[in-house]
Amino acid sequence: MPQFLLKTNLRTLHCTIIDDNAREHKLCVEKQPSTKKLKVVSVNLPFTSFQEQEYNNIEDLTNEFLLTINNLSSYLYELETIDHNCIVVEPKNPTFKDDFRNLYLDDRTWLHIEVTPDGSASNVHLIGQSNKWQDKLQKGILKWDHDKNIDLSAENTAFLEDDCSENITCSICFCTELPDNPGLPQPLCNNPSCDVNYHKSCLFQ
DSSP: OOEEEEOTTSSEEEEEEEOTTOOEEEEEEEEOTTTOOEEEEEESSOOOGGGTOOBSSHHHHHHHHHHHHHHTHHHHHHHHHHHHHSOEEESSSOOTTOOEEEEEEETTEEEEEEEOTTSOEEEEEEESOOHHHHHHHHHHHHTOOTTSOHHHHHHHTTOOOSOOOSOOOBTTTOOSOBTTBOSOOBOOOSOTTOOOBBOHHHHTO
16 A cells, blocks of 8 residues: 655655565555646656656556556566675665666675566676686576576576675775765776776776
8 A cells, every 4th residue: 555755845755565475565656737737756766757747646657657667577576686796896885776786706806787668688797807708798698588687687697696895985085985976986996906996087087
């Protein structure tokens, strides 16, 4: 059953909708002054036509939202499974709006993977230089079973390791995060034996 919270200006509605898999989805809805209809202004989902439409009432909006969630069921499942079973280094606090994940392999290498709205893997590549992981990635892609979920495919090709460096710092600014440039330092050096990370912005300064 959807839960609703009204802000004091009575034009903005903060809504939490719980789907059939007990996931909580938070929406911010505003009443449009010109049409007096409701429109979603923010939601932690990839952009869909649901966010372009205007709705006569909360019931219409909720029904359309639940239909959108149903259409994205594979996408949501894959991201949820990756987040549960893999070491995600970016995004720092991943949501369903983030359609990519950077996964920790070792101190020098991350695996970048994007998830399409239908739950398929896209743009899979390594960040960092590692012959070991490059060989595994190429072999894995050649025998990738697209009928299985992304996590199982990654697991079967040994893309995951157990331990992760807790504090990844940039070797130029010695910071983990920059206030005006979100994102962790990455293993960008072309030397496979190099084990230092950099912010992209620091390298170009």
